[in-house]
Amino acid sequence: MFKINQNYQKLPGSYLFSTIAQKVSAFTASHPDKEIIRLGIGDVTQPLAPAVIAAMHQAVDEMGNAATFHGYAPDLGYGFLRDAIAEHDYKSRGCAVSPDEIFVSDGAKSDSANIQEIFGQENRIAVCDPVYPVYVDSNVMAGRTGDYDSKAETWSNVIYMPCTMENGFVPEFPKETPDMVYLCLPNNPTGTTIPKAKLQEWVDYANKVGAVIIYDAAYEAYISEPDVAHSIYECEGAKTCAIELKSFSKNAGFTGVRLGYTVVPKELKCGEVSLHQMWARRHGTKFNGAPYIVQRAGEATYSPEGKAQLREQVAYYMKNAAAIKNGLKDAGYTVFGGVNAPYIWLKTPGNMTSWEFFDYLLEQANVVGTPGSGFGPSGEGYFRLTAFGTYENTLAALKRIQEL
Numbered sequence: 112m113f114k115i116n117q118n119y120q121k122l123p124g125s126y127l128f129s130t131i132a133q134k135v136s137a138f139t140a141s142h143p144d145k146e147i148i149r150l151g152i153g154d155v156t157q158p159l160a161p162a163v164i165a166a167m168h169q170a171v172d173e174m175g176n177a178a179t180f181h182g183y184a185p186d187l188g189y190g191f192l193r194d195a196i197a198e199h200d201y202k203s204r205g206c207a208v209s210p211d212e213i214f215v216s217d218g219a220k221s222d223s224a225n226i227q228e229i230f231g232q233e234n235r236i237a238v239c240d241p242v243y244p245v246y247v248d249s250n251v252m253a254g255r256t257g258d259y260d261s262k263a264e265t266w267s268n269v270i271y272m273p274c275t276m277e278n279g280f281v282p283e284f285p286k287e288t289p290d291m292v293y294l295c296l297p298n299n300p301t302g303t304t305i306p307k308a309k310l311q312e313w314v315d316y317a318n319k320v321g322a323v324i325i326y327d328a329a330y331e332a333y334i335s336e337p338d339v340a341h342s343i344y345e346c347e348g349a350k351t352c353a354i355e356l357k358s359f360s361k362n363a364g365f366t367g368v369r370l371g372y373t374v375v376p377k378e379l380k381c382g383e384v385s386l387h388q389m390w391a392r393r394h395g396t397k398f399n400g401a402p403y404i405v406q407r408a409g410e411a412t413y414s415p416e417g418k419a420q421l422r423e424q425v426a427y428y429m430k431n432a433a434a435i436k437n438g439l440k441d442a443g444y445t446v447f448g449g450v451n452a453p454y455i456w457l458k459t460p461g462n463m464t465s466w467e468f469f470d471y472l473l474e475q476a477n478v479v480g481t482p483g484s485g486f487g488p489s490g491e492g493y494f495r496l497t498a499f500g501t502y503e504n505t506l507a508a509l510k511r512i513q514e515l
């Protein structure tokens with residue numbers, strides 16, 4: 112008789128976004144006349160940039176011609192894309208990341224879930240609380256997190272770093288020493304980030320205690336303040352302790368196109384063993400490469416036109432973010448984020464729980480957001496709104512909230 116991976120049985124029941132979807136469909140079923148505005152899930156709404164579309168069209172035509180057809184992509188990524196990434200995301204910022212340290216993938220969600228595979232079972236992970244759920248759940252599936260305490264909503268073998276109003280959403284070094292530290296900066300869900308000097312302290316800490324930092328930079332394109340690092344490799348010593356994950360989803364609207372990459376520096380070693388070689392082995396065995404058409408689309412995001420068009424797209428969403436942030440502030444809310452990330456993190460009014468505020472907003476304003484408690488216990492009493500909607504919807508939602 113076959114056995115299942117029992118670790119899956121430990122995962123707590125309902126996934127945040129399916130609970131939200133159920134509540135929203137129950138509400139629309141009983142109130143068919145109400146028009147819902149969704150500022151919940153972090154998905155983009157703007158179409159792909161013209162430079163990206165042109166590159167995709169051209170790549171499609173190449174695929175229809177025997178002389179220019181492409182089969183399997185090189186499993187670590189096409190040279191043209193890895194070169195463009197190294198040049199524009201790293202060299203231009205003074206980071207020495209070479210093209211062969213860049214592993215092209217189908218997105219940062221899968222990379223952030225898969226990266227734990229090359230680490231031992233006995234490693235202890237540290238995560239920010241609230242957290243992007245993938246980091247914890249992928250370690251649960253691998254059997255690394257111990258037992259779930261359903262009351263506290265925590266795992267016995269996970270180190271939590273609370274990020275709240277009280278510490279300005281800056282994770283502090285934990286009392287217990289972690290082996291793997293997940294950092295997402297600028298942060299989903301809080302929309303906040305930390306100055307480069309603070310990130311340097313984390314790099315120094317990791318090098319000192321022998322921990323690896325899994326650095327998720329999915330929202331890098333939204334950074335607007337000058338003292339914030341765009342890559343962890345801007346910090347001295349990061350190449351011996353950090354893996355960086357990037358995605359084309361949020362900066363270029365590739366959520367439905369699928370493209371990302373992971374940097375594993377050659378200097379990153381455990382004793383004599385190179386993690387770069389391990390990840391290359393893993394990638395080569397389990398992944399057959401991102402599609403040629405999509406990698407050409409990714410390359411186009413680095414052309415002068417592509418860059419200008421994406422800057423406009425990011426500015427569009429950040430205009431939404433500023434509108435939500437200022438509008439809520441004027442209405443008396445305490446709000447965070449929205450300056451270096453497309454998320455607004457607000458304190459629920461009148462000591463409502465996150466889910467109470469969710470229901471209140473859904474029923475009274477017909478606006479859908481995301482309860483902070485869904486991202487971890489320290490998210491209780493907070494609520495996330497995204498700036499990824501259209502400008503018109505964003506303003507309409509804001510007006511409804513202001514009129515409550």
Ligand SMILES: *Cc1c(COP(=O)(O)O)cnc(C)c1O
Nearest residue numbers: 218219220243299329358360371
């Ligand atoms: C959206 C997001 C990603 C990107 O995921 P893709 O799989 O590349 O679409 C990664 N990390 C965080 C924290 C995100 O919010």
